[in-house]
Amino acid sequence: MEALNIALVTIGTLTLVLSLVSGLLQDRAYLPSEPMAAATLGVVLGPIGLNLLHLEGFDDPFLVLEQFARITVGLAVMAAALRLPSGYVSDNDRGMAAVLVPGMVAKWLVSSALVYALVGVPVWIALLIGAVVTPTDPVLAGTIVTGNAAERYIPESIRNLLTAESGANDGLAYPLVFLPLLVLQHPLDRALTDWALGALLWGVGAAVAIGAAVGATAGWIERQSSEHAFLEESSLLSVTVAFTFAVLGGVKLLGSDGILAVFVAGLLFNRFAESTDEIDEQKVQETVLRLFTFPIFVLFGLVIPWKQWLELGWSGVALAASILLLRRTPMMLVFDRFVDDVDARGAVFAGWFGPIGIAAIFYATVAHRVLGTEIVWSVTSLVVASSILVHGLTATPLTKLYGHAMDENHRQSEDTDRSDSSSAFADG
Template identity: 50%
Template sequence: MDQLNIALVAIGGVVMVIGLLSNPIRRSFLSTPLIALLAGVLIGPLAFDLLEVSRWGDQTTILEQATRVTLAISLMGVALRLPEKFPFHSWRSLAVMLGLVMPLMWLASGLLAYLILGLPLLAALLLGAVLTPTDPVVSSTIVTGEVAERNLPDRLRHLLSGESGANDGLAYPFVFLPILLLAHPPEEALTHWLVHTLLWEVGVAVLFGAALGYAAGRLVEWGKAEHTVEQTFFLAYTLALSLVVLGSAKLIGSDGILAVFVAGVAFDLVVKGDREPQERVQEVGTRFFILPIFVLLGMSLPWESWLRLGWSGVALAVAVLLLRRLPAVLALWPLAGQIRGWRDALFLGWFGPIGVAALYYANLSLRETGLEAVWAAGSLIICASILVHGVTAAPLTRLYGRSREKEGP
């Protein structure tokens, strides 16, 4: 019970302090996920040893389930923040980012892990898949707020949000392909991956999420017409929808993460009227549900495993941040209509942060395979991304804005 009360005080206090200083933090070189992560390190065993996740139960399970819920709430907020009918208007850019850039990020990360850490090929591909998704939580801190809205064009902010929302769920088959190959003969693994993972877990997730999101939207519209829905209840309704979709998709054996994002998009297509309440969902989710996961991560970091990785781990983190995404975006940007020139490509290529989505898949992979190297290297790169992308977000966003002003219309 003492551990619970300490956790409530510590995590609640961190969120309160970040809330009180939110404006100065937005204008500084720090980011809210980075501050929450550092607070978790101080609270955890490395510093004051106030809390230790392993005392609460199995750390892998706790982190996996906590990140799963955090992702669901974040993805619903991202879906509701996108412009109306965004997937239809931006299908070409999304096709490039999800159909071409995403597989290249997987292969690049896996190849780097194979060459630098010397992992077996399938383990390296698993680590590459864990690091593939662009994180919607960290991305939201880059594309929202006064600095981003003043300096970045809407097309870039929305494209990064839309990509990060979709590829979290679409990373699922990339992660499970090496997991299945590690556990089964190749022919059996590929058959299971094609039939069960792709067709059922991914395909059904899209249909299931779309159906639930559409039905939830139609119910809201009916409630508005009958005057049974209070406007203030809209936020709770959409947050609850994300949990309903996440849980029910899992119960039928489908990809709940992808289903939530699709449900949010479908819901947004149906619900009419003022979009401001929808956009506020993201802010509410960030304050109350998203920041604590970074505190939890800070308390759970595998410091001894990082030391065993040595300089190879540092080299891998640097290589992944520089080569996982940037070369692919620079090579393919002419195919994407919303990326207009090398400046857009550089910005979008650099800001593909690795965060909560990778944390979820890292713990899922550890539970499925028992490969400690995937968790050790994955958590190191996640923290490196939170640090580097958090520190560079405000300065590079302002630099982008100044370069646009100098260039003129």
């Protein structure tokens, strides 16, 4: 009970302080990001620091982390779906398909090759770790694409691209993760059959179908209730949060991919629901997400495997740096031509800010539960911590640099247009 009270005080105080100064954190390059501050608090309060909080009292600490991460990612992908303009994914189907299918496969193979080369694990373990770190995290990405600084410096096209990708590929990583997981547990022919029928057909196909049907139905009902004044404001503000939990839990009970179903359901709900209510619903969703985001990063700080990191040595450092540099940016430079309103500079920016976070923690804890091997968690946690640190430190300065570069290009373009107009007038 004492540990619970300590957790309530520390996490509550952290959430209060960070909420009051969130704009300042986004505007000052020398201040830590919110996830970085939360993870640091976990380290300070954990076994390596003051030893005030720990998860060893639970029968399976990784199970606690897994379920907390699953709920947080579910809230995050719903928030991402509500944040997008209605119909964004279908209107940009060519670009999204390129980024989410060959783009994800490219990220998976690059990450896996780096793990295999630098850590020296078996091929299927490398493919598993590569799949775990493939998805762009919607929680960390949300801290980059939301807020006054993001709206001021990052074009809407880039913000929408990062939001849509981070929301979709958390669920779409499901078959990538379960292919090596199944191969490591069963003979190859059985593993491939289970993967095609279970992970791909049922895990992805059913999740998309169920999410779309439930989301469209819930959106239509919400619109009708709003038009007929059946909804009170207090009920309205709880709709999307309750909807997230219902879809996440219900689809999981059916054995499908609950995270992907939540994102698809959010997209369809966003399209069919009353548009005037969506702003309030989005704000509540973002607020509840913040209440889960800080605790999950504190929990991550508590369970960092420092000993295993030291055993990885410089190969672990090289791996984390290589994955952050090579996993995503080259892919975005290749596929940016398929994405509307994204040039080479925008592709580099979007390529760099593809953070690795809670989604990777979720899949790593699933792999740890299924296989019982430590190496997946050791490597994944190191990459996640590196992403929290590096992307947290670079978010503000690179966002401002990108915004200033865009403004300079815009001014040069206007000067060129005025010069051309003046020349044409003089010639006339």
